Amino acid sequence: MFDPQEFMEEMVPDIRSTIKGKAIIACSGGVDSTVAAVMVSQAIGDRLLTVYVDTGMMRKGETKTVDKMLSRLKVNHKIVDASEEFFDALKGVVDPESKRKVIGERFIRVFEREAKQFHADYLVQGTIAPDWIESGDDTRDTIKSHHNVGGLPKDVQLRLVEPLRDLYKDEVRKLARHLGIEVSERQPFPGPALAIRIMGPVTREDAEIVREACAIVEEELERAAEQGKMVLPWQYFAILLPVQSVGVHGDNRVYGKTIAIRAVQSIDGMSAAYSKVPHEVLELISVRITNEMKRNVNRVVYDITNKPPATIEWE
Numbered sequence: 062m063f064d065p066q067e068f069m070e071e072m073v074p075d076i077r078s079t080i081k082g083k084a085i086i087a088c089s090g091g092v093d094s095t096v097a098a099v100m101v102s103q104a105i106g107d108r109l110l111t112v113y114v115d116t117g118m119m120r121k122g123e124t125k126t127v128d129k130m131l132s133r134l135k136v137n138h139k140i141v142d143a144s145e146e147f148f149d150a151l152k153g154v155v156d157p158e159s160k161r162k163v164i165g166e167r168f169i170r171v172f173e174r175e176a177k178q179f180h181a182d183y184l185v186q187g188t189i190a191p192d193w194i195e196s197g198d199d200t201r202d203t204i205k206s207h208h209n210v211g212g213l214p215k216d217v218q219l220r221l222v223e224p225l226r227d228l229y230k231d232e233v234r235k236l237a238r239h240l241g242i243e244v245s246e247r248q249p250f251p252g253p254a255l256a257i258r259i260m261g262p263v264t265r266e267d268a269e270i271v272r273e274a275c276a277i278v279e280e281e282l283e284r285a286a287e288q289g290k291m292v293l294p295w296q297y298f299a300i301l302l303p304v305q306s307v308g309v310h311g312d313n314r315v316y317g318k319t320i321a322i323r324a325v326q327s328i329d330g331m332s333a334a335y336s337k338v339p340h341e342v343l344e345l346i347s348v349r350i351t352n353e354m355k356r357n358v359n360r361v362v363y364d365i366t367n368k369p370p371a372t373i374e375w376e
């Protein structure tokens with residue numbers, strides 16, 4: 062039986078004796094990286110810098126929430142607003158895989174810069190057992206390539222510290238609760254974030270639109286599930302389509318943008334069935350999006366495709 066107290070008593074002195082100089086960790090606000098940051102912070106205090114990179118493509122309110130949480134947990138942290146850089150790098154990039162590559166590379170650049178400025182000698186990562194078991198090392202085949210394993214270039218001269226390496230998700234959750242970290246049971250969210258929910262080139266304006274639409278979808282589906290109108294889907298969000306259509310604004314014909322709603326049931330994301338969201342809930346979402354975003358969006362559609370043949374995300 063995993064005992065978080067015992068684990069901390071064993072690991073904290075161990076981390077303290079391993080990390081001689083300064084260390085840095087990238088924290089997304091997810092449970093693994095937050096637990097790793099809090100643990101190492103308890104061991105070495107302000108010799109750890111926790112960096113949260115705001116790419117401009119985060120969910121609504123996310124940056125503030127993470128900032129507050131890290132402050133409350135007394136973790137020495139820095140919120141880096143790198144949105145300008147990310148939007149610049151993504152200018153004109155349309156291909157989904159290129160978007161992922163550009164975002165990954167840019168993230169490493171920003172993080173490396175912070176590591177240098179802080180004179181970090183160690184890199185802390187919240188890698189947990191399934192990450193490296195599935196990603197494989199020299200002797201294993203790669204099943205899936207995970208972003209946080211081998212995500213940094215070989216020439217980064219930082220020594221790797223992975224305090225959660227032997228833990229499984231339920232153990233990390235136990236540890237999180239023990240450390241006073243709110244464990245959210247939030248739906249999965251892709252690393253490239255809202256960039257892959259904007260079909261076509263990414264702009265700050267479109268990121269704002271899809272961020273707002275995603276927030277409305279989340280709010281309304283969570284409310285409907287709480288009220289017992291439906292089961293909360295496994296994943297649910299909005300996508301901004303590169304399609305404009307005719308609408309009416311007062312007496313005028315206008316061209317507006319189109320939002321697609323995606324909600325699916327799934328076990329592990331490998332296959333998925335579209336959620337049978339009640340029409341009254343879909344209508345609420347549609348009315349809210351077209352009212353609150355009437356300057357930009359005048360049409361909302363619902364994606365009724367399973368995976369396969371579609372994927373969950375549109376890119």
Ligand code: XMP
Pocket residue numbers: 161208249250251252253296330331368371372373374375376
């Ligand atoms: P798809 O769209 O392939 O998604 O059916 C399956 C699950 O993976 C998430 N996803 C990603 N997660 N980086 C991530 O960290 C990515 O590039 C990425 N692409 C898709 C998706 O949100 C879903 O939960």
